[in-house]
Amino acid sequence: MPERSAPEETHYAFAFATSYRLPALLFGVTPSTTGVTLGPEGLQVRFGPWRLRTTITNVASAQTTGGFQWLKTAGPAHLSFADRGVTFATNGEAAACVTFHTPVPGIDPTRRIVHPGATITVADPEAFVAHLESLRG
Numbered sequence: 001m002p003e004r005s006a007p008e009e010t011h012y013a014f015a016f017a018t019s020y021r022l023p024a025l026l027f028g029v030t031p032s033t034t035g036v037t038l039g040p041e042g043l044q045v046r047f048g049p050w051r052l053r054t055t056i057t058n059v060a061s062a063q064t065t066g067g068f069q070w071l072k073t074a075g076p077a078h079l080s081f082a083d084r085g086v087t088f089a090t091n092g093e094a095a096a097c098v099t100f101h102t103p104v105p106g107i108d109p110t111r112r113i114v115h116p117g118a119t120i121t122v123a124d125p126e127a128f129v130a131h132l133e134s135l136r137g
Contacts, residue, residue, distance in 0.1 A: 008039045008040050008041075009037055009038065009039035009041075010037070010038050010039065010131060011035055011036070011037050012035065012036040012037075012038065012122040012123065012124065012127075012128050013031065013034070013035055013122065013123045014031065014034040014035065014036075014047075014088070014090040014120075014121055014122060014123065015090060015091050015093075015094070015121055015122065015123040016031060016090045016091065017090065017091035017092065017093065019070060019074070020070075020073075020074050020075075020089070020090050020091055020092075023074040023075035024048070024074070024075060024090060026075065027048050027049070027075055027076040028048035028049055029047055029048035029075075029076070029090070030048070033046065033047075033048045034046055034047050034048065034088075034090065036120055036122055036128070038128065038131055038132060038135070039135070040056065040135060041055070041056070042054055042055045042056055042058075043055075043056065043059065043098065043132070045088060045106070045118065045120060047077055047088040048076070048077075050076075050077040050086075050088070050106060050107060051106065052086065052088075052104060052105070052106035052115070052118055053104070054100055054104045056132075056135045056136060057101075058100050058101050058102055058104065059098060059099075059100060059101075059132060059136055060099045060100055060101045061098070061099045062096055062097065062098045062099075062128075062129045062132045062133060062136075063096070063097050063129060064094065064095070064096060064097070064125045064126055064129055065094075065095050065096070065097045065119065065125075066092070066093050066094040066095055066125075067092065067093070068087075068089060068091075068092040068093075068095070068119075069092065070092055073087055073089035073092055074089070077106070077107050078107075079107050079113065079115075083116060083117070084103070084113065084114070084115055084116060085115050085116060085117040085118065085119065086106045086107050086115040086117075086118050086119070087118070087119040088118065088119065088120050088121065089119065089121045090121045091121050093121075094121065094125050095119050095120055095121040095122070095125055096119070096120050096122055096125040096128045096129050096132070097117060097118075097119050097120075098117060098118050098119075098120065098132065099116060099117040100115070100116055100117060100118075103115050103116045104118075106118065
């Protein structure tokens with residue numbers, strides 16, 4: 001269940017599968033260093049040392065997805081060489097996939113690499129997508 005952090009913001013926790021915990025820990029990704037904040041001002045993702053932020057008006061779409069391969073998603077944030085999307089995964093089962101009108105930085109501390117989309121394994125992807133779509137209007 002999402003946690004309300006302010007009247008207009010909601011915090012979504014990541015869903016950690018047991019098989020993802022150790023690889024994530026090696027990169028500083030733990031339940032206490034991860035989370036997504038969603039509200040009228042925008043979307044903020046924290047995934048260990050990685051951060052992604054954008055406005056709601058920059059969100060083009062959101063949908064649920066899943067069925068990820070462990071080797072391609074466990075551990076740190078992952079960059080897709082196919083489309084430059086970023087994946088913040090703590091399980092392989094279910095996630096929210098968010099696309100952006102204007103690509104945003106997230107995986108690269110120099111902010112040179114930008115992403116047209118992000119896959120985020122929040123604990124309740126259906127509620128997250130519904131909330132995001134409601135904010136988009």
